[in-house]
Amino acid sequence: MKKIVILFFIAVTTHAIEKNSEPIRPLPLNLKDNNPEKMQLGFLLFNEKKLSANNTISCASCHALNAFGVDGLAKSVGIHGGIGSINAPTVFNSGLNFVQFWNGRAKTLEEQIDGPLLHPKEMGNSWAQAVAKLNQDKKYREAFSAIYRDGITVANVKNAIADFERKLTTPNSKFDRYLRGEKTLSELEENGYKRFKSLGCISCHQGQNIGGNMFQTMGVMGNYFKDRKDMPQTEDDLGRYLVTKRDRDKFVFRVPSLRNVEMTAPYFHDGYAKTLDQAVDIMGRYQLGQKLSQRDITSIVVFLKTLTGETPSVLKKVEK
Ligand code: HEC
Ligand code: HEC
Known part of the structure; x- marks a missing residue:
């Protein structure tokens, strides 16, 4: 009996080692989520149309969170119905990519956010205007000051969205x-x-x-x-x-x-x-x-x- 157990154990471990040497690795199962308030804020900002110049487009307009982070279009539609020039990749698992965008022009998720926010055909906004609009909303003033000492700033908006995006992983395929x-x-x-x-x-x-x-x-x-x-x-x-x-x-x-x-x-x-x-x-x-x-x-x-x-x-x- 003992022998069989040992043999079984060897078989199972070699099997596991075999899988470890595969060129594809599984996603981590349990991401630490020790700041639910910040996740909530990131989620709100991701869905916030006020981040666009005319309050019509949010990040989620082109990266639908109930549709695997995409818009299903060949080219996305931004403010004033402007059609973009490149396909929108998913935001799911994007934090695992070594650079952001098809051509890698942004190094981090934080840096990436300037792209859509300022792009005339996407959200067509300026940071001054975006921050000013968030500042008019009590919900954001409270949420930011509960998390960040300096309240609503460009860096904090980026940090909240990017931290939320880093949690958009899809384990257990x-x-x-x-x-x-x-x-x-x-x-x-x-x-x-x-x-x-x-x-x-x-x-x-x-x-x-x-x-x-x-x-x-x-x-x-x-x-x-x-x-x-x-x-x-x-x-x-x-x-x-x-x-x-x-x-x-x-x-x-x-x-x-x-x-x-x-x-x-x-x-x-x-x-x-x-x-x-x-x-x-x-x-x-x-x-x-x-x-x-x-x-x-x-x-x-x-x-x-x-x-x-x-x-x-x-x-x-x-x-x-
Ligand atoms: C030499 C590197 C290379 C090889 C080999 C390669 N790919 Fe790709 N793959 C790419 C690149 C680069 C793109 C993006 C191309 C673009 O967008 O113009 C891509 C895109 C894709 C996409 C589209 C993904 C998306 O979200 O748009 C699929 C699916 C895909 N590859 C599957 C495969 C399969 C299956 C094979 C083998 C038959 C393969 N690739 C071989 C580099 C490669
Ligand atoms: C009008 C549609 C549109 C809006 C709005 C939009 N995006 Fe995108 N997003 C795109 C397109 C198109 C790309 C690809 C651009 C490129 O690669 O040049 C992209 C790329 C990205 C990427 C890079 C993913 C990767 O794998 O490279 C991330 C992350 C992202 N967007 C997050 C956001 C966030 C956060 C917001 C809100 C601040 C936002 N997007 C708003 C269309 C949009």
């Missing part, structure tokens, strides 16, 4: 549970994961966020932008070049996270791919130089769907 040895994948899902690794998708989409940790060219193996139909090249297509002005950064983007990707169509910085099948097909052709078989596409998409996680626990705690 089927795949994370598989990595932790709690769940088995179906044969098709497992096969999709194997192909994801053997074809080389994993060389770019990897780590805790299954992406979000490096820059890569869009179109390593072919000219995606030339082949793209009904969408002339735009300035945003230049990607990281807009930040560095180095030729080799043309068409370079931060590799996006694939967590919850099933829920965040359309895909790519241009919102060009409407379905996951199409996105995977394009990745095969332009990133790997391969026309993937329908079988591979199907199994990879089934695998990608195991990356959908739970609603961030912070959203269950804030008062709506």
Whole structure:
């Protein structure tokens, strides 16, 4: 009996070690939440239309918290109905990305907030006006002074929103549970994961966020932008070049996270791919130089769907 127990133990631990060596890691399960008042304030600000020049648009207008942090549009709609020039990525798990924005121009979530707030087609505001409007609201005066010694300031607004965003993680996806040895994948899902690794998708989409940790060219193996139909090249297509002005950064983007990707169509910085099948097909052709078989596409998409996680626990705690 003892022998069997020991053997069982060895089998279980080697299994666990095997999973630890996978190139994808699960999200932490229990984020410390020791400041519920601050989370509540961050949530309010994220939904606050007064942060836009004409009180019509909030962060949540383009990053719906009940729709996996996206707006489902190829290009977002900002104040005065202005249509943006690039697809809105999800805010879920964005705190795990090594830089923010498709071209990585913001280093932190705090720094990122200047982008939408000041952008003439997004919220079209100034910080002076945003802070002044919050100051007219007793609810915010009280909430800020309970948390920050200096009350409502630009830095504190950014801090409250960014801290809230850092809690927008989606743990416990089927795949994370598989990595932790709690769940088995179906044969098709497992096969999709194997192909994801053997074809080389994993060389770019990897780590805790299954992406979000490096820059890569869009179109390593072919000219995606030339082949793209009904969408002339735009300035945003230049990607990281807009930040560095180095030729080799043309068409370079931060590799996006694939967590919850099933829920965040359309895909790519241009919102060009409407379905996951199409996105995977394009990745095969332009990133790997391969026309993937329908079988591979199907199994990879089934695998990608195991990356959908739970609603961030912070959203269950804030008062709506
Ligand atoms: C009008 C739509 C719109 C509004 C309003 C908006 N965003 Fe965004 N958001 C976008 C778009 C589009 C991008 C991508 C821009 C880019 O990469 O150049 C983006 C990018 C981001 C990112 C980067 C995610 C990543 O993985 O790179 C974060 C974080 C974010 N927004 C948070 C916010 C916050 C916080 C607010 C409110 C202060 C806000 N957004 C308001 C459309 C919007
Ligand atoms: C050389 C690096 C690289 C490889 C290899 C690669 N990708 Fe990507 N992937 C990217 C980049 C960069 C983007 C963003 C491209 C853009 O927005 O223009 C992306 C975007 C995606 C998206 C869209 C995500 C979103 O939210 O818009 C999916 C899905 C995807 N890749 C899946 C795959 C699959 C499946 C494979 C293997 C068949 C693969 N990728 C191989 C770099 C890579």
